[in-house]
Amino acid sequence: MTQRQVPVLVVGGSLVGLSTSLLLATAGVPHLLVERHRGTAVHPRAASFHQRTMEIFRSAGIQEEVDTAAEKEFRQNGAIVSVESLAAEDVTFFFRNFNEGVEHLSPTQRRFITQIGLEPVLRRVAEERGARHLYGTELVGFEQDDEGVTSVIRSRNGDIEETVRSDYLVAADGAHSKVRELSGIELAGRGTFADCVTIYFRADMRELIGDRNLSVVYVNHPELLGFFRFSITGDSGFLAVFSTTEADGTRNTHVAADMDTARAEALVRKALGRSDIPVEIESVQRWSAAASWASRFQDRRVLLAGDAAHVMPPTGGFGGNTGVADAHNLAWKLAMVLEGTAGSPLLDTYDVERRSVSSLSVEQAYTRYVLRVDPSLPRDDMAAPLDDASIELGPIYRSAAVLDDRDDDVPVVDPRDPGGRPGTRAPHLAVELHGAPASILDVFARGFVLLAGPAGQAWCDAAGRVAEDLDVPFVAHRVAADGSLVDRAQSFPKTFGTGDEGAVVVRPDGVVAWRSAASSANPRTDLEQNMHRVLFR
Numbered sequence: 001m002t003q004r005q006v007p008v009l010v011v012g013g014s015l016v017g018l019s020t021s022l023l024l025a026t027a028g029v030p031h032l033l034v035e036r037h038r039g040t041a042v043h044p045r046a047a048s049f050h051q052r053t054m055e056i057f058r059s060a061g062i063q064e065e066v067d068t069a070a071e072k073e074f075r076q077n078g079a080i081v082s083v084e085s086l087a088a089e090d091v092t093f094f095f096r097n098f099n100e101g102v103e104h105l106s107p108t109q110r111r112f113i114t115q116i117g118l119e120p121v122l123r124r125v126a127e128e129r130g131a132r133h134l135y136g137t138e139l140v141g142f143e144q145d146d147e148g149v150t151s152v153i154r155s156r157n158g159d160i161e162e163t164v165r166s167d168y169l170v171a172a173d174g175a176h177s178k179v180r181e182l183s184g185i186e187l188a189g190r191g192t193f194a195d196c197v198t199i200y201f202r203a204d205m206r207e208l209i210g211d212r213n214l215s216v217v218y219v220n221h222p223e224l225l226g227f228f229r230f231s232i233t234g235d236s237g238f239l240a241v242f243s244t245t246e247a248d249g250t251r252n253t254h255v256a257a258d259m260d261t262a263r264a265e266a267l268v269r270k271a272l273g274r275s276d277i278p279v280e281i282e283s284v285q286r287w288s289a290a291a292s293w294a295s296r297f298q299d300r301r302v303l304l305a306g307d308a309a310h311v312m313p314p315t316g317g318f319g320g321n322t323g324v325a326d327a328h329n330l331a332w333k334l335a336m337v338l339e340g341t342a343g344s345p346l347l348d349t350y351d352v353e354r355r356s357v358s359s360l361s362v363e364q365a366y367t368r369y370v371l372r373v374d375p376s377l378p379r380d381d382m383a384a385p386l387d388d389a390s391i392e393l394g395p396i397y398r399s400a401a402v403l404d405d406r407d408d409d410v411p412v413v414d415p416r417d418p419g420g421r422p423g424t425r426a427p428h429l430a431v432e433l434h435g436a437p438a439s440i441l442d443v444f445a446r447g448f449v450l451l452a453g454p455a456g457q458a459w460c461d462a463a464g465r466v467a468e469d470l471d472v473p474f475v476a477h478r479v480a481a482d483g484s485l486v487d488r489a490q491s492f493p494k495t496f497g498t499g500d501e502g503a504v505v506v507r508p509d510g511v512v513a514w515r516s517a518a519s520s521a522n523p524r525t526d527l528e529q530n531m532h533r534v535l536f537r
């Protein structure tokens, strides 16, 4: 049996495995990805991608490509509504425009693109940047020791079996993660509460849709609860069905159990509200509505990401976005630990940071499920709903890689009033960089970045020396009307909470690691000590 040697093995080549691969490749980390299927997604599944996800893609240099691919699949900025059937006149709006009220919070916009449209972009760019992908290949087992992980992979037709020796294994192998199971990691949370189906169908719905731009249509019909998404041409789509109400009035939350083509067609007709339109069922996919997360996202050298680490109902469109955020949190930590810039305990902060933020998304998806889909579910311990923008852009990381002196349990900050708190996403600010309009987010990517207020030049000078002393990629900018980042509106000191003389240090994932709201008598020592803490050196 041949043995490959690689720093990181990624298991799973769907949305989250490919995002991990793209971000590792962008950070220059050699790795191998194995995926059981022969190609990328064949079912659309996730389509609503949040601003934070688009910011991650922007930082990886693929925003334009994703935007272009998205335009081919959907009219962007559609509404999210609830109806009794597509033919009904009464429409309740959750969003009139998917980006309504959030346009100014980010240099990116929320996008509608399916996994069929997105995954090939992620795959191609990752491979162009040196990633090695083996499709039609599955992980069949692994063992880890103090120095690394030894995995056995097998081609799908069973004729090639190899071992892979890696420093780390990233499990992006989905909700039924074999890696999670073999690692003995239990699930926490609420478990499964419905066995659902997604019915893919063809039908000419152009007359029913009319000139309305509808991204997601929740169907609240006396006989079924679910949601529609349509193709841009209006002649195909899917209906996801969460539950049905049977003739005797009982609610059936195990719709998947007795589904066949005739039943699927009847459900689509009911949801359309018209019996005269020909409907052709293409396929039915079964899935579970669950709200759970792994009790640990890490077992020594094995790290769980995406649905392997958390599953949630699609209400809110958080699942895939949360997985991409896992990949983003993990990639720079792996890069810095592998190249020796950071100590290995930095990787332990992945579990702490992502588990708490992911469980928040899971609970918010559950709350939306109860409020929008199934009010019969227990709500006595349901989390109070938070607004979508705060879940997308406002979560707070608390870990040893964040130097925050506040001791509270506030889950999120409001991105409309961000404040630059350590542990939060560094907020977007329109600036000029090298004479061109930019977002302040555009300077975060590979290394650490120090941003100082208009009178904070001493911090910038200190950062240059600390970069040399610690041999850490560390760029500094004074953000001011006459700074290296030009802030004509002079809003940086308030937006980031630094005042004129203070500074923030931002991690490669665009999260504020540390902040000083004032000048220092000894900025070099302060910075050096704090960088030692954040890098575990």
Ligand SMILES: Cc1cc2nc3c(=O)[nH]c(=O)nc-3n(C[C@H](O)[C@H](O)[C@H](O)COP(=O)(O)OP(=O)(O)OC[C@H]3O[C@@H](n4cnc5c(N)ncnc54)[C@H](O)[C@@H]3O)c2cc1C
Pocket: 011, 012, 013, 014, 015, 016, 017, 034, 035, 036, 037, 045, 046, 047, 048, 049, 137, 138, 139, 140, 172, 173, 174, 175, 178, 198, 240, 287, 305, 306, 307, 308, 314, 316, 317, 318, 319, 320, 321, 322, 323
């Ligand atoms: C109807 C529906 C609508 C949704 N809409 C949204 C939305 O709008 N927005 C959103 O953010 N999320 C949405 N989601 C959720 C989203 O689809 C998932 O969160 C996302 O696909 C998870 O990606 P993943 O890569 O973690 O897992 P998966 O997509 O499950 O991929 C795991 C991959 O690992 C591979 N694999 C498994 N085991 C092995 C092995 N041993 N060896 C090799 N490969 C292996 C599998 O073949 C698979 O390709 C939706 C889900 C559904 C069902």
